[in-house]
Amino acid sequence: MSVPFSQMVTVATYVLRQKRRRRTRYPLVLMLEPLFRCNLACAGCGKIQYPAHVLKRHLTVDQCLRAVEECGAPMVSIPGGEPLMYPEIGPLVEALVARKKYVYLCTNAILLKEKLQEGLFTPSKYLSFSVHMDGLRQDHDDAVCREGVFDEAVEGIREALRRGFRVTTNTTLFDNASPMSMQMFFDEMMDLGVEGMMLSPGYSYAKAPDQEHFLRRQKTHELFSKMLSNPKRRWKFNQSPLFLQFLMGKQDFECTPWGNPTYNMFGWQRPCYLLQEGYAATFQELLDTTPWERYGRASGNEKCQDCMVHCGHEPTAVNHTFSSWRGFRDTVVATITGKP
Amino acid sequence: MTSPAPDEAADERPLEGWCPHPSEVPLPEIVDQAFDYRGDVTVLRRGADPIVGYVYNRETGGPAPFLQMFQASDGAALTVPYAEIHTIHFTGRDPAAGKSYEAWLRRKAAGAGV
Numbered sequence: 001m002s003v004p005f006s007q008m009v010t011v012a013t014y015v016l017r018q019k020r021r022r023r024t025r026y027p028l029v030l031m032l033e034p035l036f037r038c039n040l041a042c043a044g045c046g047k048i049q050y051p052a053h054v055l056k057r058h059l060t061v062d063q064c065l066r067a068v069e070e071c072g073a074p075m076v077s078i079p080g081g082e083p084l085m086y087p088e089i090g091p092l093v094e095a096l097v098a099r100k101k102y103v104y105l106c107t108n109a110i111l112l113k114e115k116l117q118e119g120l121f122t123p124s125k126y127l128s129f130s131v132h133m134d135g136l137r138q139d140h141d142d143a144v145c146r147e148g149v150f151d152e153a154v155e156g157i158r159e160a161l162r163r164g165f166r167v168t169t170n171t172t173l174f175d176n177a178s179p180m181s182m183q184m185f186f187d188e189m190m191d192l193g194v195e196g197m198m199l200s201p202g203y204s205y206a207k208a209p210d211q212e213h214f215l216r217r218q219k220t221h222e223l224f225s226k227m228l229s230n231p232k233r234r235w236k237f238n239q240s241p242l243f244l245q246f247l248m249g250k251q252d253f254e255c256t257p258w259g260n261p262t263y264n265m266f267g268w269q270r271p272c273y274l275l276q277e278g279y280a281a282t283f284q285e286l287l288d289t290t291p292w293e294r295y296g297r298a299s300g301n302e303k304c305q306d307c308m309v310h311c312g313h314e315p316t317a318v319n320h321t322f323s324s325w326r327g328f329r330d331t332v333v334a335t336i337t338g339k340p
Numbered sequence: 341m342t343s344p345a346p347d348e349a350a351d352e353r354p355l356e357g358w359c360p361h362p363s364e365v366p367l368p369e370i371v372d373q374a375f376d377y378r379g380d381v382t383v384l385r386r387g388a389d390p391i392v393g394y395v396y397n398r399e400t401g402g403p404a405p406f407l408q409m410f411q412a413s414d415g416a417a418l419t420v421p422y423a424e425i426h427t428i429h430f431t432g433r434d435p436a437a438g439k440s441y442e443a444w445l446r447r448k449a450a451g452a453g454v
Contacts (some may be wrong), residue, residue, distance in 0.1 A: 011368055048433060049378045049435040050378055050394065050438040051378075051379055051380045051394050051433075052434060053380075053393075053394070053410065053412050053414065053415060054394050054396075054410060056415075057410070057415065175348055265396075266396040266397060267397065278375075278398065278399070279396065279408075280398040
């Protein structure tokens with residue numbers, strides 16, 4: 001695993017503090033969406049289909065920081081939309097780093113080189129560019145529905161690494177993913193010098209244009225088992241090894257929909273990052289008034305049956321690590337051996 | 341104009357252009373569809389001007405259900421009680437329409453617009 005030690009300590013301390021307080025529902029990562037505007041229109045994305053007047057809107061830095069304080073999660077992921085198109089992204093990241101939040105700026109990296117050259121960001125252990133890379137050149141360009149994006153992203157990654165920034169990749173996998181191609185992709189990302197990779201199966205957003213290629217549960221197990229059953233030591237994953245075991249079918253986790261709460265211009269999204277069933281005005285209202293029993297695989301909710309996405313299940317994996325000696329042992333063994 | 345409820349053939353016919361009449365489709369169902377719709381709608385109110393905009397939330401619990409929307413003309417955030425709504429027309433373009441993966445593959449095969 002490639003998560004820096006200081007970040008591991010911060011997360012571990014935070015989770016143990018929640019447990020000591022007997023807090024059963026606590027957030028781990030705030031998904032902060034300052035805007036929905038994007039410079040791509042990927043087939044698997046259901047986040048950006050809005051009228052022009054909505055796409056032109058964005059949160060203020062103050063609104064973002066209030067959400068961060070209200071939520072209290074130790075990590076903040078900034079997806080979108082494309083966060084590098086957010087006009088206040090520099091001041092927002094600076095303010096989050098000053099608050100010692102671990103920030104994952106999730107970007108397609110088309111604008112990364114340009115923004116770095118403008119001096120918008122300062123390297124910090126708290127800031128990681130999490131670059132969207134869905135596979136090797138052709139696979140990635142197909143996934144984002146535009147030729148040449150892979151090469152632009154690689155250029156952005158190189159520039160960020162050259163300037164001393166932390167860089168990770170985030171990869172969404174669909175049912176047309178080839179294990180062998182993905183293994184070549186892991187090699188290529190490691191050759192580039194990224195700190196670690198994050199993987200997740202895609203979710204079949206009702207609004208995503210491509211509904212044909214989302215992974216079902218059994219196929220997810222098969223794909224991840226083939227990809228990761230004999231991993232190279234050099235492959236580093238910036239996520240819980242237990243979550244990867246879950247994707248391989250070695251662990252059975254329920255969803256923790258409140259683990260990665262989402263805040264955007266509409267409010268606090270119910271119940272999770274993927275489903276839009278309404279909005280709460282405050283984080284506490286979200287926790288108190290969302291009918292959580294209606295979500296997750298055990299609930300029988302059809303929309304949750306095939307979902308194995310990181311935003312609901314990685315918090316479960318992290319919670320599992322700190323809930324029992326077995327969970328802790330499994331995490332330590334997987335971390336030391338590098339074998340999920 | 342009144343058209344059938346959208347769930348009868350949602351795949352074939354998107355919501356765009358749907359003008360339900362409240363005598364045929366219950367208002368809470370119309371509001372739910374408007375909330376689910378990714379384009380602008382026109383909210384027809386009783387005794388007041390219609391509002392054009394994007395419905396981003398609705399609260400059905402409590403004694404006074406309401407919807408929340410961003411007005412298209414000036415971006416104002418508005419709260420409209422169900423009690424003030426006559427019906428909703430799905431007047432805006434559906435931004436998800438015509439952007440399918442298959443359409444992109446066709447464009448790619450033709451070597452244009454990718």
